[in-house]
Amino acid sequence: MLETASEVREAVRSGRFRQPTAGVAGGYVQTNVVILPKDLAFEFLLFCQRNPKPCPVIEVLEPGQTEARLTAPGSDIRTDAPRYRVYESGQMSAEHDNLAELWRDDLVTFLLGCSFSFEQALIDAGIALPYIQCAPELRRNVPMFNTNIETVSAGPFAGPLVVSQRWIPSAQVVRAVQVTSRFPGVHGAPIHIGDGSVIGIPDPLQPDYGDPWPPSSGDLVPLYWACGVTPQAVALASGTPFMITHAPGYMFLTDLRDQDLSVF
Amino acid sequence: MLETASEVREAVRSGRFRQPTAGVAGGYVQTNVVILPKDLAFEFLLFCQRNPKPCPVIEVLEPGQTEARLTAPGSDIRTDAPRYRVYESGQMSAEHDNLAELWRDDLVTFLLGCSFSFEQALIDAGIALPYIQCAPELRRNVPMFNTNIETVSAGPFAGPLVVSQRWIPSAQVVRAVQVTSRFPGVHGAPIHIGDGSVIGIPDPLQPDYGDPWPPSSGDLVPLYWACGVTPQAVALASGTPFMITHAPGYMFLTDLRDQDLSVF
Numbered sequence: 039m040l041e042t043a044s045e046v047r048e049a050v051r052s053g054r055f056r057q058p059t060a061g062v063a064g065g066y067v068q069t070n071v072v073i074l075p076k077d078l079a080f081e082f083l084l085f086c087q088r089n090p091k092p093c094p095v096i097e098v099l100e101p102g103q104t105e106a107r108l109t110a111p112g113s114d115i116r117t118d119a120p121r122y123r124v125y126e127s128g129q130m131s132a133e134h135d136n137l138a139e140l141w142r143d144d145l146v147t148f149l150l151g152c153s154f155s156f157e158q159a160l161i162d163a164g165i166a167l168p169y170i171q172c173a174p175e176l177r178r179n180v181p182m183f184n185t186n187i188e189t190v191s192a193g194p195f196a197g198p199l200v201v202s203q204r205w206i207p208s209a210q211v212v213r214a215v216q217v218t219s220r221f222p223g224v225h226g227a228p229i230h231i232g233d234g235s236v237i238g239i240p241d242p243l244q245p246d247y248g249d250p251w252p253p254s255s256g257d258l259v260p261l262y263w264a265c266g267v268t269p270q271a272v273a274l275a276s277g278t279p280f281m282i283t284h285a286p287g288y289m290f291l292t293d294l295r296d297q298d299l300s301v302f
Numbered sequence: 303m304l305e306t307a308s309e310v311r312e313a314v315r316s317g318r319f320r321q322p323t324a325g326v327a328g329g330y331v332q333t334n335v336v337i338l339p340k341d342l343a344f345e346f347l348l349f350c351q352r353n354p355k356p357c358p359v360i361e362v363l364e365p366g367q368t369e370a371r372l373t374a375p376g377s378d379i380r381t382d383a384p385r386y387r388v389y390e391s392g393q394m395s396a397e398h399d400n401l402a403e404l405w406r407d408d409l410v411t412f413l414l415g416c417s418f419s420f421e422q423a424l425i426d427a428g429i430a431l432p433y434i435q436c437a438p439e440l441r442r443n444v445p446m447f448n449t450n451i452e453t454v455s456a457g458p459f460a461g462p463l464v465v466s467q468r469w470i471p472s473a474q475v476v477r478a479v480q481v482t483s484r485f486p487g488v489h490g491a492p493i494h495i496g497d498g499s500v501i502g503i504p505d506p507l508q509p510d511y512g513d514p515w516p517p518s519s520g521d522l523v524p525l526y527w528a529c530g531v532t533p534q535a536v537a538l539a540s541g542t543p544f545m546i547t548h549a550p551g552y553m554f555l556t557d558l559r560d561q562d563l564s565v566f
Contacts (some may be wrong), residue, residue, distance in 0.1 A: 080344040
């Protein structure tokens with residue numbers, strides 16, 4: 039029923055689907071959504087260009103454009119994510135089911151890559167991710183941490199890099215680096231392996247966002263990847279006057295397949 | 303004497319060096335330069351994002367900024383390329399040694415990757431490039447062709463993809479694909495192997511730009527890579543009101559090393 043990205047978008051648009059999108063229409067590229075007024079669009083695109091690991095750009099819609107023509111023909115960005123958030127002056131001010139009453143002709147939409155794509159590649163490579171590979175009711179969100187690594191600023195956008203954490207068996211660490219290196223469009227290779235204190239993480243079991251993932255054996259090593267929460271955290275830290283995003287976990291689905299984002 | 307990028311930039315700035323930069327300060331990343339008014343900058347950056355193979359962005363300077371702070375600290379984009387071209391309304395109107403009298407505070411500078419970086423990687427992998435590996439007086443420019451492949455347009459920017467051509471021994475074609483795949487920041491993997499008529503090239507020995515490179519044996523296969531001439535060709539085809547570029551072959555040198563651009 040909801041096997042393809044366009045079927046999911048149609049179900050969301052008609053109000054039949056309002057849940058988180060993890061595991062939905064497997065194999066299709068899901069994206070983070072950031073919508074900004076045109077007068078901030080150049081600086082934000084520049085921020086993404088300078089920080090491609092946390093902010094891998096999948097598509098940018100031109101001002102006022104509502105259809106993601108390149109990666110999701112027939113879509114409507116005002117209706118096709120299951121939940122949206124509105125931020126004003128660096129504070130979340132509201133959540134909405136659609137953007138019908140908020141849309142303006144000067145708004146520019148950015149679709150940014152999401153770790154769902156490389157997580158599937160890790161699983162395909164035989165690397166266990168227990169927070170995903172379990173009964174749906176036991177699924178947890180990946181742990182995410184603020185770091186002491188500053189992003190490269192652009193115009194008003196500046197702030198710390200956020201990373202996601204995954205515990206990998208030591209014998210599979212090299213393979214995990216190789217597999218995710220093939221996907222620079224969805225955060226790419228990890229930015230750190232091992233001791234989190236080196237990048238400003240005091241306790242690897244107390245994440246700033248998401249759920250803790252205590253390692254089940256002493257053989258597991260924590261790997262840290264640049265995270266798609268970074269642009270939201272940066273926009274908040276920067277006091278961005280007006281921004282719309284998807285609600286975390288309620289992603290926009292494109293017609294791209296995960297493998298389309300592999301560089302080799 | 304001119305062993306590092308900063309030494310070359312200093313020699314250019316002082317007027318001591320006004321030659322093409324091929325082979326100069328080997329191992330440093332050289333870039334194409336495109337300078338546009340701020341009101342075209344978002345659409346051009348969008349064009350680059352949509353066409354990363356011909357337009358790989360190395361750095362974008364903020365409006366009015368003259369120093370490439372991230373990739374060439376201490377540089378001055380107004381003086382540090384050996385020759386510049388000015389285009390007005392889609393026509394070349396002048397060449398200049400520097401931009402002292404042309405600079406404006408609304409100008410945005412784009413530095414785009416150049417094939418010099420991946421050519422060195424090919425040579426390091428044992429793949430012969432006779433138009434480079436010869437006495438300096440015999441060196442030729444790489445052959446370049448217009449294709450029937452349209453770039454993905456953005457705002458006013460639209461036009462055909464330009465490709466460069468290199469003849470590779472058939473036994474080394476796979477290796478050439480592998481080696482250049484590691485460098486998506488400087489055009490990456492080829493876009494076509496073999497019969498050029500498939501991409502709108504009627505005669506592989508009659509290039510639209512650069513010099514012909516007749517194959518020296520029947521064992522050589524033509525490979526085609528997306529080319530940094532594309533953004534200039536597109537800007538010209540689009541009748542861009544005002545644009546400054548480097549003169550072809552007279553590149554801007556960054557402090558990055560070629561290997562910094564390898565994704566793995």
